[in-house]
Amino acid sequence: MLKNSRILIVDDVVDNIRVAMNILKEGNYEFTFANDGTEALRLIAQEPDSFDLILLDIMMPSLNGFEVCQKLKETPATRDVPIIFLTAKVDVDSITRGFDLGGVDYITKPFHASELLARVKTHLELYHARQVLIKHNLDLTTKASFEKVRLLSELEDNQKEMIFILAELMESTSDETGKHIKRVAENSALLAKYHPCLTEEDMEILYHASPMHDIGKMTIPLEILHKAGRYTEEEFVTMKQHTSNAYQLLSHSNRKLIKAAAIIAHEHHEKWNGKGYPRGLKGAEIHIYGRIVALADVFDALTHKRHYKDAWDIDSAVNYIIEHRETQFDPELVDIFQTHLDEFIAIAQSK
Known part of the structure; x- marks a missing residue:
């Protein structure tokens, strides 16, 4: 266990700071804390080389965690200090933004003791190992970057393979077909392309995650799932x-x-006017991925035969879709659909 590593905890809720310190105290770490982003930057400016890790809340008054992180990464003295975001925000956009700004990890609140301990320990070890390499002038940046890319690519391939297997399993229990799933993926990626x-x-994520939009149908009794009538x-x-x-399965x-698949499966039946399900979200409350797959799924379902209905003609x-602009569907997405209609029709007519 690393000893005497100094950790700065930044959170506007004092109880959260206390909880984190109580969990981490067994690690023999030294702690400093700040209740907002401005105070955190002041403390760091006083001792720019003294912190080995920063636990940083996102939602704070004055400066939020993203803004603090950006300022630290723009400063040579602090750009290499690992930042772990503490957040109740687990949507894809927030997580992606945190990593893009230079965060090394995120931990969701409320804290799980074993997770907090493990992630702090891991990133401190990585940070100190990096410092040792720098002192010995061992430049392993190229090799490490190559290995990171390889591992990330392998992880993504594994995710895609699991999604493919689950989607195939879903097909076997419902009236969804592989062709429907592929067309929804293509429609979703096309909407993202022009957004x-x-x-x-985002196009890549939607293409690979949207096939899971109805994975929850595996949990519905077959007599309901296959019912022909109303x-x-x-x-x-x-x-x-x-x-x-x-959502419970994937989240x-x-x-x-x-x-992303969890968000899509949870929100693709929400409606722009708030009259969808399961939560009655309205407008931009619905994640953009959910809004996109909602339109892509409905258009394909309408233009193809199901056990409970015949296919509609393309014009109908x-x-x-156009008539339900601003009621069922995001108006901006309907406008994109109309502008590039030939491409969506081509997907609908593909075999």
Whole structure:
């Protein structure tokens, strides 16, 4: 166990600081704490070389954790100090932003003692090992970067393989087909491609995570799932549970694609006007991934035959999407759909 490592804990809730210190006290660490971002920067400026690790809350008044992290990474004296974000925000956007700004990890609140201890210990060991290498002029940056890329690529490939297996399992228990799942993935990626606020990485995530949108149907009784007629009110209540069930199944993963799949499965039946399910989210409260897959899924479902309905013609399906702009669907996504309609129709007509 590393001894005498100095940790700065930054959180505007004093109880959170106390909990973290009580958990970590067995590690023989030295602690300093700050109740906001401004105070944290002041303390670091006084002793820029004295902290070995920073536990940094995201949601704080004045300067938030993202802003503090950015300032520290822009300062040569502190850019290498590892920052672990402490957060109740576990959405993909927040996590991605934290890593993009230079954070090395994140821990969700409330803290789990074993997780906090393990992650702090790991990142302190990595930091001190890096300091030793620097002192001995051993530049392993290129090799380490190559290995990191290789490992990340391998992890992502494993996630994609698991998603493919689960999607195939879902097909065997419902009326979803592999072709439907592939078309939804292509539609979702196409919407992301033309969205002004999304990136190529978002396209990739949506393409590989959207096939899991209905994975929760595996938890629904087959007599309800395969019913040809209209659901009773009680049956529909059961059917709607596939969204929350999927989220419970997937949300414990820290892997990028699985976390995105959890969001998509949970939110793709929410509606822009707040009348969807399971939580009645409204407008931008719905994650952009959920909004995208909602439109992609409905358009494909309308244009293809299911056991409970015949396929609609393309014009009728397109009109449905347009007529439900600002009620069921994100208006910006409907505008993208209309602007690039030929590409969406080509996907719908693919075999």
